[in-house]
Amino acid sequence: MELKVEQVAIPEKIAFNYEELKQELSDKVKMYETLVYTDDQIKSAKADRADLNRLKKALNDERIRREKEYMQPFNAFKAQINEIIGIIDKPVALIDKQIKEYEEQQRQEKKKKIDDFFDSQIPHMPVWLHISMIWDEKWLNASVSMKSIQEEIGARIESVRSDLATLSELPEFAFEAIETYKTTLDLNRSIAEGHRLSEMQKRKAGQERIKAEQEKVVEKPTMAMQYQAKEEAVQSPKEMPTYVCFKALLTVTQALELKEFFERRNIEFSRI
Secondary structure, three states: OOOOOOOOOOOOOOOOHHHHHHHHHHHHHHHHHHHOOOOHHHHHHHHHHHHHHHHHHHHHHHHHHHHHHHHHHHHHHHHHHHHHHHHHHHHHHHHHHHHHHHHHHHHHHHHHHHHHHHHOOOOOOOOOOOOOHOOOHHHHHOOOOOOHHHHHHHHHHHHHHHHHHHHOOOEEEEHHHHHHHHHHHHHHHHHHHHHHHHHHHHHHHHHHHHHHHHHHHHHHHHHHHHHHHHHHOOOOOOOOOOOOOOOOOOHHHHHHHHHHHHOOOOOOOOHH
């Protein structure tokens, strides 16, 4: 089947007094550009406008008439061509549907082969690793061979095993780093998470150590005061108070608390 179009005579040029009209109108335009109508000439201005509009309409009407006349055979040809194209589109759509169904079937069959191969590698990989975690949509393209897909899957599994071995050797928080890796398959990100938790633990231990040391410093003068109170309790009621000198390592807050304690007990004290 082929399109055979008979020789068509190109329409002749439509001749009219183009140059005459162009020159006449060009001259008038120059006149109108400098013309200023007086109040008495408004009627004349309206007449000039009407003449120009009539000429414009006559030109445009003739253009439309000639255009329809010239386009009539083409429009008929166009309608016939579109009708034939519509007839062609029907079998094209049916064929296209079958091709797409076939290609989709091929993709599903290939996907099953990929899944089966991945399942055969289960003894060599972590139980939590799923095909969706390493899936590449391009594997379903007809241009990608099963051999190259199998090689890529094998390489990905080996990479995962190597990364897990690296993470298991972390001195701290190896478990947490591996848990992060299970959801990201990103070695650097998982190592960073392990380091983050390690640094957090160190900061926490440091804060707890400082707190314990501060409590120990407070405890010493408290014990000394308790001892002094016991001594006073066993002293004779007639025994006169005496000065007791001692030195303590205190923070400003602790020193203020000790001062407040002395004042509540009416204990006289002074700086050494």
